[in-house]
Amino acid sequence: MSLKKNATVTPQLPNYVFEQLIGQGTCGYVYKAIRIGEFKSREIVAVKCIRKEGLSKAAVENLITEITILKEVKSEYIVELKHFEYDKHFIYLIFEFCSGGDLSRLIKRNKRIPESLVQHFLQQIAVALKVLRKHNISHMDLKPQNILMSSVPSNRSFDIQLKLADFGFAQYLKSDQIGNSLRGSPLYMAPEILLSRKYDANVDLWSIGIIMYECLFGNAPFASSSLEELIEKIKNEAIVLPTTVKISGACKNLILRLLEKNPEKRITFEEFFCHPFVDLEHMPCKESYERGVSLVQKAVENDKCGKAREALEDYVNGLQYLIPIYNWSDKSKEHSRKLKKKIVQYLNRGEELKNVLNISGxxxxxxxxxxxxxxxxxxxxxxxxxxxxxxALEKYEKSLSVFISLLRKLKGKDKEMFREEVNELMSKAEKCSLLSKDPSSGNTLSKKQNSSRKVMRNIVPKKKTVSDTLSPTCYVQ
Structure with missing residues (x-):
């Protein structure tokens, strides 16, 4: 047990074993602990121990607000307050334990976070903010240190659940209600808090913009060594996005709208939740999976009925839901491999339909x-x-007869594009012909086939694929 040695009183709770100090502040400590339950069950939790001695009236009010809010709001993206207790010396808040630490550690370790992962994280934060706004709650202290990660990111999967934490400065604030107390961490505070101390709920959006900037570029835009220097920079310096890191147009648009110094011109919560970069519609979740499956099933039915245009539209729309789910899944799992196989199948079919629809004459x-x-x-x-x-050979030859007869009718670019399809089909037929006689020749032919395809790609320009209709962050990784 590694408790703080210089503390005059050691935090202790019945049925809890305090294991490791994982954080501390001016009012107390946070420990990783084990709760011993019925039948000797064990649960890992985080215990925030707040010293009663010297606790100011404002601190007591903040603590009461934090407990009230966390008991009221429930979301998978907001840290869960399981219980709270107190004794003669401490007030104990028992939280779910998040083994991944906080977002600031990930930023320090990686220097910069890829745009696709920033979008993935931003979607989770947006869902949490939606819940808070539903209850007219403003966090008031959003920063990487107050965004926890449920587990440690690995090379296999970055599907990490973020959790908003530390609601000590949170307050009930309707969209049109004005606040006037100094709350939060200066580096992430909206200009109106620092400069005029009159603000509304939109101050959380400025903080999200600073967090987004720090994730993408490795440091906050107005990093300063003192509060005075920070205030001067906010007053006199414009937001400049580094050109060394390339970001998409949607990403750039959002960050600049979040970091609008004039609160009246800043993006609103409604606009933020609907922004194309946040893209909550296609956020990886159970509902998105069900929606994606429903759309591709509809696409298959339209495909069977010969409704190529409707089928293509449904394939594209369905893949916009399914591809993000695959991208953030654990690639070592069987269900992930099956999903990838289906996605590739739908992408290929979509490309075929697009080629069909693009052919004139x-x-x-x-x-x-x-x-x-x-x-x-x-x-x-x-x-x-x-x-x-x-x-297979019989079916390839049957298809070839149709392709070749139609090829004779086409002219110009359509003919050039279609010729590649015919050449690929002939290569497949040749492969099947050889394999039907000698199955062991498959590997050798595969190399020849790849070589011939490379030659064809040099002759014929690359066709636009159905993937091109998807957003940049939706490609299969």
Missing amino acids: LTSEEMILLDDAYECVAEADLSCESGYFNE
């Missing part, structure tokens, strides 16, 4: 014929993968 009957041929190719691919080479 064909009648509606010929377009249906071409769509059927693509479907036949997909069936042939499956047969080839399953080892039914003769069956």
Whole structure:
């Protein structure tokens, strides 16, 4: 037990074993502890121990507000207050334990956080803020040190759950209500708090902007050695985004709107929640998965009915939900591998449909014929993968006859683009023909096939794929 030695009184709680000091402040300490429950069950928790001695009236009021708020609001992205107790010397707040530490550690360790991960984190913070605004609560002290991580990020998965913590400065503040007390950490305080001490709930949005800036660029925009220097910088210096780090247009737009010094011009909560970079609509979660699955199922049905345009739209919309879920999943898990296989299948089919819709000079009957041929190719691919080479060869040849007859009708760029499709199909047919005679020749032919495809790519410009219709942060990683 590594408790603070110079403390005159040691924090102690019945049924709790204090293991490690993980944080401390002016009013007390935070320990990692084990709660011994019924039947000797053990639960790891974090215990915030606040000294009663010398606690000011304002500190007592803040503590009461923190307990009230955390008992009132519930969200997977807000740290859970499990219980609170007190004795002669301390008030104890028992929280869920977050083993990943806080966001500031991740920033220090990585220097900068990739934009895609910043977006992933921002979505979680936005959900937490939505819950707070529903109850007219402002956090007032948002900063990386007060954003906890449920677990330690690993190379396999960055699907880390963030938790807003430390509601000691939080207050009930409606959107149009004005506050006038100095609350928060100066580096993350909105200008109106520092300069005029008159503010509304939108001050939390400025803090989010500073956190976002620090994540992307490695340091806060107005980093200063004193409060006086900080105030001077906020008064006189404009927000400048470093050009050394490339960020998307949507990301740049959001950060500049969050860091608008004039609170009347700053982005509102409603605009923040709907911003395309935050993109709460496609946030990885159970609801997004169900929505994505529903859309691709609809796409498959439209595909079967020959409704190429409707099918393509549904494939694209469905993938916008499914790809982020895969990107932030644990790639070592079987369900993740299965999801990737499905995503690749839908992407490929979407590309085929897009090629079909982009081809001009064909009648509606010929377009249906071409769509059927693509479907036949997909069936042939499956047969080839399953080892039914003769069956696959028959389907490839059937499709080729349609492709070649239509190729003769096309002209210009459409013909050049379609010729690559024919060449790829001929390579597949050749591979199946050889494999049907000698299965061991598969590896050798694969190299030849890849070589011929590289040559074709040099001759024919790369086609725009269905992936190009997705947002930059939605590609399969």
